Amino acid sequence: MKKQTHALLNNVFGYENFRPLQEEIINRTIEGKDSFVLMPTGGGKSMCFQIPALLFDGITVVVSPLISLMKDQVQALKSNGIKADFFNSSISVQEENQVITKAINGDLQLLYLSPEKLLSVSNTWLKQLNIKLVAVDEAHCVSMWGHDFRPEYTQLKVFRNSLPNVPFMALTATADKSARKDIEEQLGLQKSKLFISSFDRKNLSIEVRGQVQKKKKLQEIVSFINRRKNESGIIYCLSRKNTEEVAIHLKELGHSVAFYHAGMDNEDREKTQTDFINDDTKIIVATIAFGMGIDKSNVRFVIHYNLPKNLEGYYQEIGRAGRDGLPSETLLYYNMRDFVLYSQFAEEGANSVMQKEKLNRMLQFAEAKSCRRKILLSYFGEHLTENCGNCDVCANPPKDFDGTIITQKALSGIARMGEKDGITMLINVLRGSNNADIHSKQYFNLKTYGIGKDVSFFNWRDYIIQMANQGLIEIMYAESSALKITPIGWKVLKGEKTIRLTTPISIDEKKKIKKTVKTVIEGETNKDLFTELKKLRYAISKEEKMPAYIVFSDKSLKLMASELPTTENEFLSISGVGMNKMEKYGDEFMNIIRKYKNVAKPRKTPTTLKTFSLYKEGLTPKEIAEERDLSITTIFSHLSQLYSEGKNIDLEQFVSKETIDKVRVAFHEFDRKIELKPIYEKLNEEVSYSEIRISITLILKNE
Numbered sequence: 001m002k003k004q005t006h007a008l009l010n011n012v013f014g015y016e017n018f019r020p021l022q023e024e025i026i027n028r029t030i031e032g033k034d035s036f037v038l039m040p041t042g043g044g045k046s047m048c049f050q051i052p053a054l055l056f057d058g059i060t061v062v063v064s065p066l067i068s069l070m071k072d073q074v075q076a077l078k079s080n081g082i083k084a085d086f087f088n089s090s091i092s093v094q095e096e097n098q099v100i101t102k103a104i105n106g107d108l109q110l111l112y113l114s115p116e117k118l119l120s121v122s123n124t125w126l127k128q129l130n131i132k133l134v135a136v137d138e139a140h141c142v143s144m145w146g147h148d149f150r151p152e153y154t155q156l157k158v159f160r161n162s163l164p165n166v167p168f169m170a171l172t173a174t175a176d177k178s179a180r181k182d183i184e185e186q187l188g189l190q191k192s193k194l195f196i197s198s199f200d201r202k203n204l205s206i207e208v209r210g211q212v213q214k215k216k217k218l219q220e221i222v223s224f225i226n227r228r229k230n231e232s233g234i235i236y237c238l239s240r241k242n243t244e245e246v247a248i249h250l251k252e253l254g255h256s257v258a259f260y261h262a263g264m265d266n267e268d269r270e271k272t273q274t275d276f277i278n279d280d281t282k283i284i285v286a287t288i289a290f291g292m293g294i295d296k297s298n299v300r301f302v303i304h305y306n307l308p309k310n311l312e313g314y315y316q317e318i319g320r321a322g323r324d325g326l327p328s329e330t331l332l333y334y335n336m337r338d339f340v341l342y343s344q345f346a347e348e349g350a351n352s353v354m355q356k357e358k359l360n361r362m363l364q365f366a367e368a369k370s371c372r373r374k375i376l377l378s379y380f381g382e383h384l385t386e387n388c389g390n391c392d393v394c395a396n397p398p399k400d401f402d403g404t405i406i407t408q409k410a411l412s413g414i415a416r417m418g419e420k421d422g423i424t425m426l427i428n429v430l431r432g433s434n435n436a437d438i439h440s441k442q443y444f445n446l447k448t449y450g451i452g453k454d455v456s457f458f459n460w461r462d463y464i465i466q467m468a469n470q471g472l473i474e475i476m477y478a479e480s481s482a483l484k485i486t487p488i489g490w491k492v493l494k495g496e497k498t499i500r501l502t503t504p505i506s507i508d509e510k511k512k513i514k515k516t517v518k519t520v521i522e523g524e525t526n527k528d529l530f531t532e533l534k535k536l537r538y539a540i541s542k543e544e545k546m547p548a549y550i551v552f553s554d555k556s557l558k559l560m561a562s563e564l565p566t567t568e569n570e571f572l573s574i575s576g577v578g579m580n581k582m583e584k585y586g587d588e589f590m591n592i593i594r595k596y597k598n599v600a601k602p603r604k605t606p607t608t609l610k611t612f613s614l615y616k617e618g619l620t621p622k623e624i625a626e627e628r629d630l631s632i633t634t635i636f637s638h639l640s641q642l643y644s645e646g647k648n649i650d651l652e653q654f655v656s657k658e659t660i661d662k663v664r665v666a667f668h669e670f671d672r673k674i675e676l677k678p679i680y681e682k683l684n685e686e687v688s689y690s691e692i693r694i695s696i697t698l699i700l701k702n703e
Contacts, residue, residue, distance in 0.1 A: 008051050008597045011082050014578035016213045016681055019044045021195050026051050027701040029133060029167050034192035036139075037171045037183060040199045040328040041319025046073060049135035051590035053110045054082065058132035059103060062112045065138055068273060072113040072295040077110060081580035086375045087121075091642040104128050116291040122159050131166055134159075136187060136596075139170035148211065153186070160188040168192075173319065174312040177381070199315070199380045203322045204373045206391040207364075211461060217333055218249060221303060224254060224331065227281065231300040232276070235285045236317055238306035238338060246305060248283040260286035277547045279538060288313060296547065297324040298554040305332035309342050310358035311365060311379045324555040334366045336423070340481060367465050369398045369502045373421045403501030404492065406463055407453070413448040414473065414483045417441075424525055427452075427460040451486075462504035470499065529596045530561040532679075536588060551577060553583065568593050611638040612647055621654070636690040655694045659687055663695035 007028055009015050025035050025048040053060035064070055070086040085099050085108055102108050104125060106311035142153035160168055170187055184192060237243045240261040247259035258272045258281045275281040277296055285288060302321045308314040346355035350400030365375050373388035387394045391430045413426050429433060429443050432450025443449060452460060467473050472489035476482045491497040534557060541548040556576035565571040571586050614624045621639065625632040643649040666679045676692050
């Protein structure tokens with residue numbers, strides 16, 4: 001069976017190896033057992049039921065609430081030569097009859113249904129099908145504890161009970177412990193096994209910026225997008241009004257952009273989404289109504305214009321970036337107004353206590369002074385042993401100091417003001433501001449008036465938020481956000497306890513932060529060839545009326561542009577190229593590559609001395625790559641060469657001893673051949689090409 005599953009993975013889907021847990025889940029399903037699959041967005045959930053579907057002599061039913069995702073997945077399956085179709089409210093009666101006929105005649109391997117449609121036909125023609133597997137996607141929708149509860153999902157248990165001997169698979173990207181238990185009960189899973197994949201999406205950089213004024217925020221977003229010309233991205237906003245304002249502003253500056261929200265009619269929403277999927281629109285500005293079911297693999301950035309309501313939603317939304325595994329960026333803006341507004345919503349809504357607790361966790365993440373990925377992953381029950389090195393906090397670690405006196409000044413101000421006022425009034429009193437509110441309340445007579453005038457407004461706000469995060473004060477949102485001192489806070493005020501604070505990072509300093517992004521593509525991609533391949537892909541997508549990334553992902557095209565395959569075997573070795581795609585598209589893509597190889601002049605060897613000069617100036621490899629407009633892989637190649645030549649390069653700082661040891665074992669297994677791809681695959685794609693290159697250089701130099 002192992003040979004069969006691996007053959008399908010390679011020949012049909014074009015991948016050499018399974019991702020972690022996929023093979024175990026597939027084998028369990030083939031044995032006829034239930035499974036609960038918890039994997040991050042873009043983590044490879046679909047493969048867990050698609051490969052068993054190809055092995056079973058019957059049909060696999062996939063339940064999904066997302067019409068757009070069904071269409072995408074069915075198109076992707078068909079492009080790989082798989083018999084698949086969907087049955088939902090978007091198709092005509094004639095099309096429904098065609099799907100029913102194919103299903104009954106055994107001409108389908110996978111059938112996607114919305115839960116509403118499944119329930120309406122479960123006692124009619126669906127009973128005639130030889131169902132061998134049922135996969136329930138977006139399974140969190142069945143739980144009231146989930147963030148996207150849908151009542152129709154709760155009726156799926158009846159369907160499950162009608163097929164007692166058929167394995168069921170529940171799949172979701174977001175479910176905390178309470179939701180997981182509820183999902184198993186609601187779906188009637190029998191002795192299911194829980195599979196939790198790593199939620200660590202290493203290719204996503206994480207950055208958070210707080211308390212940025214609206215005008216400044218727009219300027220920063222424009223600057224961010226200008227540096228990423230022609231790249232796909234999503235900007236999430238809290239309100240419909242914001243989506244339209246931001247989209248119109250960007251459009252006036254010449255960007256390919258559209259807005260999307262629930263207030264638009266269905267036709268406009270459908271067109272906007274389709275244009276984005278097909279790369280006709282590059283950027284979508286949307287409320288969180290957008291994105292469910294978007295399987296677009298080449299989204300390069302996700303920006304949150306406002307604070308998300310919870311970490312589940314935030315994680316799912318940033319997970320729409322970089323699904324092809326290439327480096328992608330996420331940027332979150334927030335301010336206390338967002339938090340207050342969401343608190344009011346939570347107060348009025350269902351599960352108020354739980355929603356407010358989730359919102360508090362979201363704010364703690366945004367205000368964090370330690371590795372953000374650690375905080376995010378720990379929320380989902382996964383714990384990193386080391387800092388990630390790919391978030392803004394890791395890129396610029398905060399410096400801490402004894403903040404007891406500063407804290408006591410703030411606490412004294414709160415106490416003398418009677419614990420009735422919010423952050424802004426407290427800061428104005430501490431800074432000795434001369435405004436009407438202070439005069440009307442006679443606060444200029446307080447002993448604390450003006451005792452913190454040497455600290456900026458920005459820094460005071462940061463310190464007070466840190467005090468809240470450390471549990472010294474509470475922000476009473478139900479009392480106009482008044483500050484109250486906690487028992488621990490009183491101990492600090494009385495001198496019974498000391499406190500350490502971190503030095504705030506100004507907005508200007510944050511703009512200078514250079515993030516380290518791990519590159520996952522070997523070789524220097526030729527930009528001209530990559531552009532030509534993208535043009536061909538776009539033309540094919542238009543002709544076949546399917547999204548461009550379904551033809552080939554950006555990752556596959558970049559590999560083509562760096563490895564230059566010109567034979568069928570070479571083309572098949574590209575990740576994402578299966579037999580069906582090679583037969584359909586191989587000749588056209590290889591013809592372009594052959595022409596390029598024939599006419600291209602030999603590339604000039606990049607000057608390693610220029611790289612060395614910038615390195616000596618103190619620039620990081622990422623900064624050198626940006627300065628020279630080269631890939632970071634190339635820069636690490638230069639540094640490795642310079643090190644081998646005896647130049648004073650501290651190469652060991654870029655790779656851990658544990659990684660070197662892993663590479664050494666694989667390097668020896670491959671008879672010490674300096675071929676990076678086999679080692680990369682041998683190490684389950686967990687060690688980047690740059691790290692492998694550096695490790696081999698150190699191994700050869702020091703042995």
